[in-house]
Amino acid sequence: MRLWGRIDWYPEVQHPDWFERRAEMDAKAVALREYQEQVMPGLLQTPDYAHALFSRRITNAEKVEERVRARLSRQQRFLAAKGPLYVAVLDESCLRNVVGSLAVMRDQCAHLLRVGQYASIRVQVAPADRAELRRPKASMALITLPGGDEWLYSESLDRGHFHDDPAAFARHSQTYDVLRADALSAPESAALIGDFMEGYGDHGQAPAEHSDMDQEQLQPRRRRQLHRNSPRYPRRRPCP
Incomplete structure (x- = not known):
């Protein structure tokens, strides 16, 4: 198992030029806090999800695989095991x-649901029906490097933006x-994610394993009627 953890299973990969710096930070970060909207963060994407996402704008199959x-x-x-702290807050639009x-x-x-059970990973959801939530204006990452250096990272179209201004980092960190x-x-988020997973249908595959706490959270929610037309994700009711 120790040898397995040392192997580089993806040697000589090529990131886009504008993303190289972020990839280098990920390779040595001691903590990463991320907020993501619209699509899943790259660190949590499955191979099929990443493939489908890249295929939207890249026509060359080899480039997509790369x-x-x-x-x-x-x-x-x-x-x-014993990976760096990673906390991801997902806007419900990601689901x-x-x-x-x-x-x-x-x-x-x-x-x-699987990775959310890792000791160093927490996945939380910012629900769409809570208008009072103060959400960042865009997806962003708060990166802590060895030695205490802190960086704020955000993206625009095909461009990454890095800021190490302490005041800016503190302001966005507070938000x-x-x-x-x-x-x-995290348990409430797992229950909601489980609702979406059920709504998307089993497609002949075995359901993901849940902890006892997750099961207790999921059962009341699964009694709700799901929409029959279109993808069957749950329609959340406004809080009283």
């Missing part, structure tokens, strides 16, 4: 937006921490 391999290579140390197919989305939800505190807890 990008998928590069994305998966970044995940290794975060998914390893609702279908990428690839219903089967791809179901597998993606199952993957979130993130408040959002995380007000979002669903």
Whole structure:
């Protein structure tokens, strides 16, 4: 097992030029806090989800495979035993937006449930029906490097933006921490993700394993009637 953890299963991968710096930070970060909207964060994507996402805008099959391999290579140390702290707050749109197919989305939800049980990973959801939540204006990552260096990372179209200004980092860090505190807890988020996974259908595959706590959270929710037309994700009711 020790040897397995030392092997580079994705040698000589090629990231886009503008993303190389972020990939280098991921390779040595001691903590990563991330907020993501619209699509799943790259560190949590399944191979099929990543393939479907890249295929939307890249027509060359070999280029798509190259990008998928590069994305998966970044995940290794975060998914390893005793990996760095990784906290992901997902806007509910990440779960609702279908990428690839219903089967791809179901597998993606199952993957979130699996990795969310790792000691160093927490996955939380910011539900769509809570208008009072203060959400960042865009997806972002708060990266802590060895030695205490802190970087704020965000993206625009085909461009990455890095900021190490302490005031900017502190401001966005506070926004993130408040959002995380007000979002669903990790067990509540697992229950909601399980709802979406069930709504996307089993497609002949075995359901993901849940902890006893997850099962207790999931059972009341699964009694709700799901919509029959269109992808069967749960329609959340507004809080009283």
